[in-house]
Amino acid sequence: MFVKLSRAMLSACAILTLAGTLAFSSPEVRAQHSSMPPNARVYFIWPQDGQVVGSKFWVRMGLSGAGVAPAGVEYPNTGHHHLLIDTDLPSLTEAIPHDKNHLHFGAGQTEAQLELPPGTHTLQLLLGDAAHFPHDPPLMSKKITITVRS
C-alpha cells in the first residue's frame, strides 16, 4: 500500500515537474527573461554596407548598451551573436536555426573569419539569448550587402 502510494506520488511529482519544465520552456514565459534595454543595439563594426572584400575576411560584431554572454549563461541584458548569411530573418519566436546560413557564436565570440564565394552576399546579425531565442523585442542589425571579389 505504502509502496503503491509512493509510486503514485512519484508519478504525480514527475508529471508536475514535466509540466513545470514545459511551462518554463514556453516562449511566453521565457520572453520575460530575455528582454533588453531599449537603447541596446547590435551592428556591424566591419564590414560595412556596400563594402567590397576578399574571399576570406573578418567580421566584427558590435553590441552597444548590452553585454555578450555565451549560450547557456542566464544573465540580464546579455545575449550571443548569430550571423545570418544570404538569408532572411528566421522566426523571431523560435530558436534561431543552426546551419551554414545561421552561424552561432555561442562561446561569446565577437569576431569571426568568414570565407564566402565571389559575388554579392547579405549579412545580418541577430542576438540570441541563453537558449538561442531572439530577445523580446528582437535585437538585430541592419541587413547589409557586401561584394566578395573573385
Place this chain on the structure above:
Amino acid sequence: MALAPGRMIAAMLVLSPVPALWAQTAMPDHAVAEPTQPGEQKATPHRSPAPKNAYVYLGWPNDGEIIRSTRFRVWFGTRNFGVCPAGFDRPNTGHHHLLIDVPLPPLDQPIPHDKNHLHFGAGQTETVLELPPGKHTLQLLMGDADHVPHDPPVLSRRISVTVRAD
C-alpha cells in the same frame, strides 16, 4: 539607463557606428607586474587557462589618436576568445577590464576595481569614456569569472591617446 562601473563612464550610449576601423594587431605587452613586497605575500588564486592565440585589442581609439572630445566611445576587440559576464566559469572566456593611466596590476591577483581599473562584468564589449583633456594611456586586460587574469594573461598593448577639449 544602467550606468557602467566607474566614475569616468558616462553611460552606455547608442552612437552611430564608427567608420571602418581596423584593429591593431596588438602583441601582448608582458610588462612585469609590481613585485610583491616581502612580508605581504598574498595567496595566489586559481588562474583560468587561456589559449596561446587569444588576444584582445582596443578597436578604437588607435595608439596615438588625438580625440577631439572629452567624451568618446571605446570598443574592445577579442579574438580566439569569448566574452562572458563575471561569475560564470566558462572555458576560453573572460570579461574586459580597461586600465586607464596605470601600469598592469599583478597578474596573479584579482584586478583592482577603481576609477583606473574599469570592470565590464556584464559582458560589455564597448563603453563611453569621459576623460579630462591631456595625455592618457589605455590598456585592456581580460579577467576570468573571479576577475583574475588568465594564464597566460590576455591583454592588449598599452596605447596612448591625447584628449582635447571640445
